Structures are given as C-alpha cells and as structure tokens.
Amino acid sequence: MSGRTASNDRTPHPAAAAAAGGLKRSRSEPGGNKVTVVLGSQWGDEGKGKVVDLLATGSDIVCRCQGGNNAGHTVVVDGKEYDFHLFPSGIINPKAISFIGNGVVIHLPGLFEEAEKNEKKGLKDWEKRLIISDRAHLVFDFHQAVDGLQEVQRQAQEGKNIGTTKKGIGPTYSSKAARTGLRICDLLADFDEFSSIFKNLAHQYKSMFPTLEIDTEAQLKKLKVKR
Secondary structure (H helix, E strand, O other), X not given: OEEOOOOOOOOOOOHHHHHHOOOOOOOOOOOOOOEEOOOOOOOOOOOHHHHXXXXXXXXXXXXXXXXXXXXXXXXXXXXXXXXXXXXXXXXXXXXXXXXXXXXXEEOHHHHHHHHHHHHHOOOOOHHHHEEEOOOOEEOOHHHHHHHHHHHHHHHHHHOOOOXXXXXXXXXXXXXXHOOOOOEHHHHHXXXXXXXXXXXXXXXXXXXXXXXXXXXXXXXHHHHHHOO
C-alpha cells in the first residue's frame, strides 16, 4: 500500500460544510488525501512488489500491512536486483518512508539478513527510512520448526500437505490469535518478563510436539543481543 501524507494546513475549507452534510470532498481539493492500495488475489506471484515500487516513486509513505517473509519481491532498479521479503519494496525510494505495520509477523534474524544482503547490492540509509510497528508479532525459530512438523503431520494424517515454506508464519498468527504470542514492544520492554512468556510459549509447543527441540536459552541470548 502506498499513499501521501495529509496536509498540515488547518485552515477550514469551504468544502467542510458540504462534507458535514453528507457530501464527499473531492480528493483533488486542498487538504485531501490520496491512498493507493495494492492487493493480490492469486496466492502471490502477481507482481505486487514491482507495482508498489513504481507507485512508490510518487509516494510519501509506503506501508506493508500483513504477511511475513514466506514470500518475496524481486525489483530491478538501474540494473541492480533487489530481493525483499519483509521490507516494503518502496524502501528503494530515498524520499519515501517505509512502514511495517502491526499485521506483519517479523522474524528478526530474517529481517537483519535481508538488510545485509540488500546493503551489499547498494541499498543505503534504509534504517533512516524504515518504521516498524512495536505491535508487530515476532516469529521465533521454534515457530518455523513447528511449521515443518505440522506439514509432516498433515501428510501422515491426510496424505497431503499445504506446501508451506516453513517460515513459521501460520504458527505465529495462531499464537497471535490465541494471545500467547510476543510483540516487538514486549521485546523492548522488560526482558525478564519477555523471557518468561517466551519459555511458556516454547513449553506449550513442546507439549504439542514431543519431538520438537528448543534451546530456549540460546534463542533468548540471540534476542537479547539484538535489542
């Protein structure tokens, strides 16, 4: 999704009275906002990233509202090929702010790896132009392991599986829906409390999947370093 920021002009506009009476104000009038939404309806591969990249050249803010790093966008600019999985592809535009919303689930190691790879390709100053919602949920390594175990389970019980990329997206959204997941704001707050909830969540998954192995201390150590 891409769009322009609202005008800071607080002077009452003549159209305000008409709007109050139920008439819609034209977007072309001063003070109006323009928002363009790009949605895919074919399970991916529609070329959304390239479309967003083109729209981003004339946008102030480029937002990503949902999903994780289970899919990707390849964008070629000036002969350089960039690969994005979590970053909005509009991050290439040096004049636009890129925003990752609270509906996105974030695997932090994957985010940092993506940043490093694209920096080597020429992406600059991304950290100055990227805003991440502190309400976005975190994808942990055990979410990814559970994703794979669930696929094995489906294959054994139903003779088929979903074909997930095993990036932990589904299990993370399940944790979010069950209100047992952890968010960016939890990680940045009291780390002792974060650790306690993390261990409880890991224990829940281990009780559901006895073969699941989780080194909680090692994972917490990595998360604490990246605070």
